[in-house]
Amino acid sequence: ATMRATLAADLSTSRWDSLAVDTASVRATLTNGLLDVQRLYAYGAHTSANVSGTFGLTRERSGTITYVVSVDSLGAFNRWLPKSAGSTKPVAPRPQVVQRAVAQARADSARVAKATEMERMLSGRPAPALKVSLPQPVPADTISGTAYAAGKLSGNLYDFDLRGRAGGENVVARGNFVRRFKSEYAWT
Numbered sequence: 001a002t003m004r005a006t007l008a009a010d011l012s013t014s015r016w017d018s019l020a021v022d023t024a025s026v027r028a029t030l031t032n033g034l035l036d037v038q039r040l041y042a043y044g045a046h047t048s049a050n051v052s053g054t055f056g057l058t059r060e061r062s063g064t065i066t067y068v069v070s071v072d073s074l075g076a077f078n079r080w081l082p083k084s085a086g087s088t089k090p091v092a093p094r095p096q097v098v099q100r101a102v103a104q105a106r107a108d109s110a111r112v113a114k115a116t117e118m119e120r121m122l123s124g125r126p127a128p129a130l131k132v133s134l135p136q137p138v139p140a141d142t143i144s145g146t147a148y149a150a151g152k153l154s155g156n157l158y159d160f161d162l163r164g165r166a167g168g169e170n171v172v173a174r175g176n177f178v179r180r181f182k183s184e185y186a187w188t
Contacts, residue, residue: 001058005030020045033058037065046073056156064154067164074171075144090137091175097135105132138177145171145178151185162187 011024024042028035033056040051048070054063071077093101113120113127120127151164167182 001033001060003030003033003057030057033061034063036063046076047071053152055153055160059156059158062154062156062159064152066150066152068148068150070146070148072146073144074147074168074173075142078143081143089140091140092137093135101134102132105130135177138172138175140175143171143173145169145173147171 007026007028007030009024009026011021014021014024021042021044024044026040027038028040029038030036035055035057037052037054040049042049049067050069051065051067053065055065056062109128109130116128119125145168147166147168149164149166151162154161154163163184163186165182165184167180168178169180171178171181
């Protein structure tokens with residue numbers, strides 16, 4: 001409640017472990033139990049983050065911080081996320097996904113067979129063969145794809161609300177695959 005501090009830093013071409021930061025900048029003050037972040041951004045290999053606003057550090061003070069985080073390659077963080085023992089074998093596509101692919105192939109084959117029925121009768125050619133495009137197995141020890149999160153953190157350390165949205169594309173996560181997702185979240 002009585003702490004006073006001013007933080008100003010500009011970093012370029014920094015590295016922590018294997019995490020590279022191209023540019024980072026922070027301007028923040030702490031006064032009378034309130035953190036005021038005028039600017040906090042970081043841009044690095046595959047990641048960017050931007051944060052600004054105020055946030056209470058005591059029960060009597062409150063504020064709102066906005067944030068935007070974007071990761072263009074989740075694989076850059078693969079080494080820091082825990083893996084299961086024996087997780088090197090790829091995960092085969094789920095049965096329903098395979099059934100859907102087979103059903104689609106049968107429908108496509110039937111459509112082509114119907115459209116070429118007269119031609120095949122005259123030429124004596126057989127019906128087209130069934131071609132199923134099965135999904136590929138997904139690596140069980142890998143994380144990849146793109147993701148983002150944006151939202152607001154309102155209140156103070158003792159009573160806060162977190163609301164935002166998140167999404168991603170072509171996300172592979174420990175044997176699971178999502179082509180695209182969008183979500184909203186709230187923690188009140």
